[in-house]
Amino acid sequence: MSIELGHFALILAFALACVSTVVGYAFWRGAGRTTQFVQQAAVMQFLLIAAAFAALVYAFVTSDFSLKLAYDNSHSLQPLIYKITGVWGNHEGSVLLWILILVGFGAAVAMFGRNLPKELLTLVLATQSLLVAAFSGFALFTSNAFLRLDPPPMEGHDLNPILQDIGLAIHPPLLYTGYVGFSICFSFAIAALISGRIDAAWARWVRPWTLLSWCFLTLGIAMGSYWAYYELGWGGWWFWDPVENASFMPWLAGTALLHSALVMEKRNALKIWTIFLSIITFSLSLLGTFLVRSGVLTSVHTFASDPTRGMVILALLAAFIGGAFILFALRASSLRTGGLFAPISREGALILNNLFLATGLAAVLIGTLYPLLLDAIAGKTISVGAPFFNLTFGTLMAPLLVLIPFGPFLAWKRGDLVAVVQRLGGAVAVTLLVTLVVFILSGAQFSLAPLGLLLGFWVGFGAIAELVDRIKLGRIAPLESWNRLKGLPRTAFSTALAHFGMGFTVIGIVATSAWQGELITTMAPGQTAQLSGYSVVFNGTTDAGGPNYDAQRASFTITDPHGGVRQSAAERRTFTASRQQTTEADIQTYGLSQLYLQLGEAGDGNTSVVRLWYKPFVTMIWLGAVIMALGGFLSLSDRRLRVGAPKRKARQPMAEPAE
Amino acid sequence: MAMTRKQKRLGVIAGLGAVLALAVGLILFALRDQIVFFYSPSDVHAHQVAAGHPIRLGGLVKAGSWIKTGQNNSFTVTDGTAEISAHFNGILPDLFREGQGVVAEGAMAPDGSFVASNVLAKHDENYIPKEVVDELKKRGEWKPQQQAAGAM
Numbered sequence: 001m002s003i004e005l006g007h008f009a010l011i012l013a014f015a016l017a018c019v020s021t022v023v024g025y026a027f028w029r030g031a032g033r034t035t036q037f038v039q040q041a042a043v044m045q046f047l048l049i050a051a052a053f054a055a056l057v058y059a060f061v062t063s064d065f066s067l068k069l070a071y072d073n074s075h076s077l078q079p080l081i082y083k084i085t086g087v088w089g090n091h092e093g094s095v096l097l098w099i100l101i102l103v104g105f106g107a108a109v110a111m112f113g114r115n116l117p118k119e120l121l122t123l124v125l126a127t128q129s130l131l132v133a134a135f136s137g138f139a140l141f142t143s144n145a146f147l148r149l150d151p152p153p154m155e156g157h158d159l160n161p162i163l164q165d166i167g168l169a170i171h172p173p174l175l176y177t178g179y180v181g182f183s184i185c186f187s188f189a190i191a192a193l194i195s196g197r198i199d200a201a202w203a204r205w206v207r208p209w210t211l212l213s214w215c216f217l218t219l220g221i222a223m224g225s226y227w228a229y230y231e232l233g234w235g236g237w238w239f240w241d242p243v244e245n246a247s248f249m250p251w252l253a254g255t256a257l258l259h260s261a262l263v264m265e266k267r268n269a270l271k272i273w274t275i276f277l278s279i280i281t282f283s284l285s286l287l288g289t290f291l292v293r294s295g296v297l298t299s300v301h302t303f304a305s306d307p308t309r310g311m312v313i314l315a316l317l318a319a320f321i322g323g324a325f326i327l328f329a330l331r332a333s334s335l336r337t338g339g340l341f342a343p344i345s346r347e348g349a350l351i352l353n354n355l356f357l358a359t360g361l362a363a364v365l366i367g368t369l370y371p372l373l374l375d376a377i378a379g380k381t382i383s384v385g386a387p388f389f390n391l392t393f394g395t396l397m398a399p400l401l402v403l404i405p406f407g408p409f410l411a412w413k414r415g416d417l418v419a420v421v422q423r424l425g426g427a428v429a430v431t432l433l434v435t436l437v438v439f440i441l442s443g444a445q446f447s448l449a450p451l452g453l454l455l456g457f458w459v460g461f462g463a464i465a466e467l468v469d470r471i472k473l474g475r476i477a478p479l480e481s482w483n484r485l486k487g488l489p490r491t492a493f494s495t496a497l498a499h500f501g502m503g504f505t506v507i508g509i510v511a512t513s514a515w516q517g518e519l520i521t522t523m524a525p526g527q528t529a530q531l532s533g534y535s536v537v538f539n540g541t542t543d544a545g546g547p548n549y550d551a552q553r554a555s556f557t558i559t560d561p562h563g564g565v566r567q568s569a570a571e572r573r574t575f576t577a578s579r580q581q582t583t584e585a586d587i588q589t590y591g592l593s594q595l596y597l598q599l600g601e602a603g604d605g606n607t608s609v610v611r612l613w614y615k616p617f618v619t620m621i622w623l624g625a626v627i628m629a630l631g632g633f634l635s636l637s638d639r640r641l642r643v644g645a646p647k648r649k650a651r652q653p654m655a656e657p658a659e
Numbered sequence: 660m661a662m663t664r665k666q667k668r669l670g671v672i673a674g675l676g677a678v679l680a681l682a683v684g685l686i687l688f689a690l691r692d693q694i695v696f697f698y699s700p701s702d703v704h705a706h707q708v709a710a711g712h713p714i715r716l717g718g719l720v721k722a723g724s725w726i727k728t729g730q731n732n733s734f735t736v737t738d739g740t741a742e743i744s745a746h747f748n749g750i751l752p753d754l755f756r757e758g759q760g761v762v763a764e765g766a767m768a769p770d771g772s773f774v775a776s777n778v779l780a781k782h783d784e785n786y787i788p789k790e791v792v793d794e795l796k797k798r799g800e801w802k803p804q805q806q807a808a809g810a811m
Contacts, residue, residue: 074805233750343671359682366686371694381697383715385764388693392685399678520749523727572753581753600730600750609730611750 003067007053007146010096013048013103014140016041017133022621024126028119035118038125039110045132046107053100055089056145060087066152069145071095075158075546075577085168086159092145092308094172099135099290101180103174105209106132109184116205123191124184131183134316142309158548158577167227171220175247178217179285181255184209186282189275190324193331203265203274208636210278214254215632221247222625233583233598235518235613237621240389245368246288248486249361253281256357259350265534267347267412269340272332273354279328283321290317349407349415356400363392382489401455401506404499405462409469427465431457442515460503464497494635501627507594508620517614520600532563532614534595540606541599549573551584554599554608560590570599580605592617695764700741703767710769716743717762725757736761736773747775 020041027034059067060083063076074083088097106128113121142589192198197446224247229237238244257277263270271328290313341347367384376381405427409420435454442449468474471484517532525540537557544553551573558566570586586597593616600609601614697715698708708714716736724735724744732747734757745763755778757762763775 343667343674348671355678359678363682363686366690370690383695383697384690384693385695388689391689391693392682395685396682520730583750583753598750601727603727603729607729610751611730 002055003059003148004145005642006052007144008138009048009055010052010136010146013045013052014133014136016045016048016138017129020045020129021126021187022134022212024122024129028122028126030119031505032118033123035122035487038122038129042103042106042125045129046103049096049100049103049132049136049596051098052146056087056093057084060084063156064152065154065156066148066150068147068149071149071153071156073159074156075548076155077576078159078164079547081166081169082159082164085163088172089159089163089168092139092143093174095135095139095143096145097172098180099132099139101176102128102135102183103132105181105184109187109209113205117196117197120188120191120197120202120205123194127187127190128183131187131320134320138312138316142312153232156577158575161549161573161575161578161580161582162231164575165227165229165231165546167223171223171227171441174216174223175220176289178213178215178220178254179247179250179289181209181213181216182250182278182282182285185213185257185278186324189278190327192275192335193327196331196334196547198271198275198335200265200268203261206278207258207261207265209250210254210258211632212638214251214258215629215636217247217251217254218625218629218632221251222622222629226622230587231582233585235585235596235598235611235615237512240367240384240386242368243288243292245364245389246284246292249364249368250288252357252361252364253277253284256354256361257281259353259357261485263347263350269347270351275332275335276328277354279321279324283317283324285369286317286320318408326369341412344410344417345415346407346410346412348412349403352403352408353400356396356403360393360396360400363396364389367392398455401459401502404459405465408466408495408499423469424462427458427461427466430461434461447514449510449514452514453507456503456506456510458503459506460500463499463503466499467492467496490638491635494631494638496631497634498628498631501624501629501631503624504620504627505624508617508622508624511617512615512621514617515616517612519611519612521612522603522607523610525607529610529612531595531612532616534561534614536595536597536610536612538608538610541602541608544571546573548577552599552602554610556586556597557636558588558595570597572599576625589619591624592619594618697762699738700736700743701738702743703743703773708767709717710767713766715762715764716745716773716775717760718743719758720755720759720761722757734761736763743771743773745773746776747778749778751778 020038023034024038056067056069058064060070060074063070063083065071065074069090069092070086074086076321078086086093106125109121109128110125111122116124124161130337186207188202188209192202200371224244225237228239228244229235257274260270260274260277264274280456367388371382371384374382404415405424406420409415409423410417431454434457435450438453439450467485467488470488471481473481476484519529519531521529523529523538525538527538529536529538535558537559539555539557541552541554544551551571552572553569555567555569558568560566566588568586568588571584573582573584574580575582583598583600588595588597594612596613598611600611602608680738695713695715697717698706700716700718702708703714703716718736718738721735721737721742724733726733730748730750732749732751734747735742735743735744737743745765746768747763747765762779764777764779765773765775768774
């Protein structure tokens with residue numbers, strides 16, 4: 001019964017979104033009651049989709065296998081958490097989660113956007129409704145999650161074992177929140193193009209949404225990378241796989257958008273480019289979510305896909321992306337640009353940032369789509385792998401990393417490069433010194449590693465140098481510096497934090513790639529393996545099990561270079577329902593580094609194949625991403641930029657409900 | 660040294676152009692030299708793939724061909740017409756089975772066997788790399804039902 005109610009709620013939301021789109025677009029001019037209607041419709045869509053989603057979750061939790069989706073992706077013995085996450089561990093459910101987040105953002109704009117001009121708000125919500133209508137229609141007609149089975153089976157098929165992990169509870173919701181949040185930027189861009197009104201205030205309204213989405217996308221990608229690292233058991237954290245690229249491209253575009261929106265907000269320049277980026281970013285998000293499902297790409301992340309859906313998805317993508325760009329082509333020339341500036345200025349630095357990010361993005365896009373095109377046109381099958389991306393993307397990002405520390409030091413309109421170089425002198429000295437020390441300690445071998453480290457340290461110390469410079473540390477009394485530090489706006493810290501996180505990640509990437517140790521060996525119980533100063537004793541394997549799987553567990557005793565001893569265990573699991581096997585790697589964290597143990601097949605006698613990796617400073621890769629996201633959240637908490645409070649003077653004197 | 664506005668603008672455009680040219684050059688160079696072609700065993704024989712050149716080899720793991728000594732695996736990749744024996748030192752993916760599709764990255768050795776540096780793993784037990792499916796379809800060897808039975 002509740003399943004039919006959920007289905008009905010989805011149909012209602014679809015109908016309401018259609019009405020809201022038509023009404024919004026038809027009567028946006030001089031909107032008064034139209035605005036009220038689309039606002040209420042946005043909240044209503046959220047409640048309806050939430051109800052539909054709750055119906056699915058309920059069916060999964062109660063193991064109601066008359067629901068086909070639950071039968072295919074759940075099992076009564078699964079732990080509760082995997083019953084819930086199983087809802088979106090499949091195509092139909094994940095589409096519904098995507099729509100749920102979409103309507104969530106729509107409702108948030110409707111509720112917090114009361115200070116927006118009515119016409120703009122109406123157009124934004126109409127565009128959101130159009131997206132809801134399109135994708136809930138897609139869910140209803142091609143990917144219905146609410147199909148029933150009659151008679152209901154006694155037991156389900158089990159969730160794909162690789163997905164039975166806490167990662168599934170965290171990664172997709174974070175990633176989708178990031179993807180879908182950019183729909184708000186998209187809708188604002190479309191609204192600006194239709195109404196023809198765009199100014200610095202527009203950028204101020206859009207920025208919090210961009211920032212919020214960017215933070216979630218950063219965390220989502222980092223979480224996905226860590227999940228693949230520990231679950232897939234290949235010891236790698238990034239494979240330049242098409243689906244990873246699909247999530248990385250909106251991140252690159254979103255990062256560029258954050259920076260160009262800054263120029264628009266502060267200097268009323270780069271308007272057309274910012275609008276263009278808003279459209280591109282969400283288009284890439286759509287590509288990221290749905291190209292993966294269309295069956296065009298094959299990758300570790302794709303759900304088994306149905307080719308008939310693929311055409312619908314591609315048609316929807318073409319309609320939204322194509323439509324937006326046609327509108328852009330027709331209307332962009334009517335937008336006036338303003339704000340002149342010299343090439344060497346904060347604006348100039350931000351343009352360079354955008355240039356390198358955009359070309360890097362183009363390289364990733366070409367590398368991802370070229371095999372598809374070549375296959376379609378010439379019938380040749382190729383794979384574009386890590387060597388391509390490392391060469392093109394890596395080379396394009398290196399100058400960007402060199403430039404990052406300069407940006408925040410340059411003044412708006414006209415900067416003085418000589419003065420900036422002088423103020424960065426301290427950071428240059430510290431960077432060179434630290435890199436030299438690491439270079440000598442690591443055996444003074446010439447390779448790309450010291451250069452990469454130089455870049456990482458430069459970005460990291462450059463970010464700190466900006467704060468040091470702003471509080472005049474060492475040039476004035478310490479107490480006064482402290483007072484200056486307390487007086488700095490939060491955005492100053494957030495910029496420094498985000499840039500510092502970038503440097504942190506770069507150092508992690510370089511160190512892991514350069515100094516990782518790897519060993520594959522066959523071990524008998526009692527044997528010892530040596531790797532990068534760690535000695536690992538294999539203690540043999542035992543049988544173990546969990547609620548829905550049997551396992552073979554190998555235990556190890558690890559002695560680290562400082563003499564510390566740890567016990568650890570890696571497993572190979574065989575799932576009862578599907579007979580699938582997974583390997584559970586054992587990962588021991590030592591400071592920022594990790595020792596990674598993977599158990600292979602059993603050999604003759606009591607021997608087992610064991611694979612060991614030593615991953616120096618590998619955790620810095622993900623910690624850096626977390627630091628970047630923290631920087632973003634800190635900026636969001638800044639009063640002047642808070643969602644719904646675009647201008648303090650625009651606030652009503654009367655009390656407003658707490659946000 | 661005061662520049663006119665026109666000179667400044669030319670300078671900016673030249674700078675942008677230089678970065679774009681760098682990007683285009685890099686991409687073209689990388690597309691020529693850094694991509695890996697996919698071969699079936701028949702293709703390998705037909706094209707005389709040079710030893711040591713990185714390729715992807717795809718096909719089915721021939722039934723009864725998988726021999727394992729410690730971490731050293733050898734198996735035969737077949738597409739129904741031609742066969743190539745492959746060697747892999749390491750841990751095979753969980754879904755590696757005889758009779759199933761496989762894609763291996765590596766290079767041909769001078770003796771005509773294939774040395775894999777990486778064997779690709781996929782999520783789904785019914786998953787067969789698209790390249791392998793296309794190849795098998797082309798040769799009329801594609802039997803989906805056999806595949807499904809093999810996965811049970």
